[in-house]
Amino acid sequence: MAKTVTLMKIFLASPQDVADERGIAEEVINEFNLTSGQHMNIRLELVRWETHTNPGLGKDGQDVINNQLSEDYDIFLGIMWKKFGSPTKRYDSGTQEEFNRAYEKSRHNKDEPYVMFYFCNRAPLSLDDIDIDQLSLVKTFKKSVSEMGLYYFPYDSVRDFEKLLKIQLPRVVFEIQNKQKSKETIELNKLKNEEVVSKSNVDLNNLEDERGVLDYLYEGERCFGLGNDNLIKIVSNVDIVKNRIVKQGENLSYLEASKLPIDTSAKIAMLNSIASDLLDFSNNINPELDSLEINFNKAIEQYSYALEYYYEMIILDKESIVSAFKHFDIFIDNISNAQVGIRTFKNAVDGFPKLSSSVIKARREASTSLERLLNILSSMAVLINEYQANLKRIIDDVNNEG
Structure with a gap:
């Protein structure tokens, strides 16, 4: 029939x-x-x-x-x-x-x-x-x-x-x-x-x-893991270059405040060093940004497929859903912690004086990369929170059915 x-x-x-x-x-x-x-x-x-x-x-x-x-x-x-x-x-x-x-x-x-x-x-x-x-x-x-x-x-x-x-x-x-x-x-x-x-x-x-719900969950967790690795590398790069820039800025401020004579060429050399660090930073994190976005999009796609199966199923493996909650909570915490440091660093980069053409260019490149990173993290947080809300509704539906 x-x-x-x-x-x-x-x-x-x-x-x-x-x-x-x-x-x-x-x-x-x-x-x-x-x-x-x-x-x-x-x-x-x-x-x-x-x-x-x-x-x-x-x-x-x-x-x-x-x-x-x-x-x-x-x-x-x-x-x-x-x-x-x-x-x-x-x-x-x-x-x-x-x-x-x-x-x-x-x-x-x-x-x-x-x-x-x-x-x-x-x-x-x-x-x-x-x-x-x-x-x-x-x-x-x-x-x-x-x-x-x-x-x-x-x-x-x-x-x-x-x-x-x-x-x-x-x-x-x-x-x-x-x-x-x-x-x-x-x-x-x-x-x-x-x-x-x-x-x-x-x-x-x-x-x-055809693939089952556990297949999609496994692939989603794998992609989230890869995305988390990308995020850790990005934050590590932010911390490294931030410490370098702060130290170089302090050295430059100290020399300018002292009574020691400093010629323009020496200042430019220090500024070129700062610019080089900023450009290296952008070149290093841009591929990681691409990978972060790809892995996150893939993870959300796989979890969305799993979510569609949940709608179909009357009896659900609630343990797998609860496990997904924990997985998301860890990732949300990592995103939240990363956003604070990244915003602080971006504000410092944007506020760096326009003392040379090399610094101006490097500042623009670094700021663009950091802005893109913040946009990606914001998008990830919104979508994860929405997915969690849907999972909670499913669990509530199952509990109500029971």
Whole structure:
């Protein structure tokens, strides 16, 4: 007898400046359908104006979109960055109108649809990309939706958005599945969508390539271990160069404060030594930064796959989940401790006097590397905390079931 799967629709609303995120949302949903969707007997359908509307007549363009898309969706996915969008005859933008329609429906229909909203914090590529009026509207909208009770999520890059969505979307889908057992179903053979399969190298029929939850946990722990090694090396490099710079700076200050005559060439030689240390520091940690980011992203990816399996399983190995908690706690502590020292060192580097061209260049290189490191660590902390929150919810669900 053919299995049936639950169809859940996700409505995607956003202005046009987050095209990359819109593409990522489609990729994440397609991946879900080809992986955990198979196990959970769920198929997600992404609803967007690009694919689900046709030319037509109405009060305005947004009115045509509203009439064609209706409100028959389970999840509202909103994304906003620096653009608020074009006004309609009813609201300041189409995205605002779409959000308010979803909000009103959710308010009167027991939290259906489920509303997910993300705001991007990354800086524009240039000042020409900044529209003060649009930014002001975004800021006002963010404040108003918060007052309406919306818990939105910020992110700093497209990659961070992808990782957050991979972690959070399965959880939302799982909650909806539990609440809506009587959703419309479709035959399993319809799941094999030709277009989706053509975009993936996954062979749905090749069971030999399937991996279990413990396989993903093991690989995640291995990658986290490698990432932790990268972090330790980076912090060690920070401490070494910081001590050198402090000592050289003290020597320079001592010589300048003394009555001993010091010619300009001697000062430049000392400054060149400081610049050399800073450049060596940047050259040494940049490869480690690349490895740290790669290993962390791989670890989160593996743990996300394991998380999707948890949603499917009724009886869970709670010991493995508790173990993951301990693993994350150690990594979070390392990140927190590293951030303090790195910020202090970056402030010292940024405040170093512009005494020579070599120092100016080296200071810029070191500051750029340190800023990138702080951004990576901040992203890691946010994603780990979110993953821990999802693990805690799973444990609570299992305890409640018991």
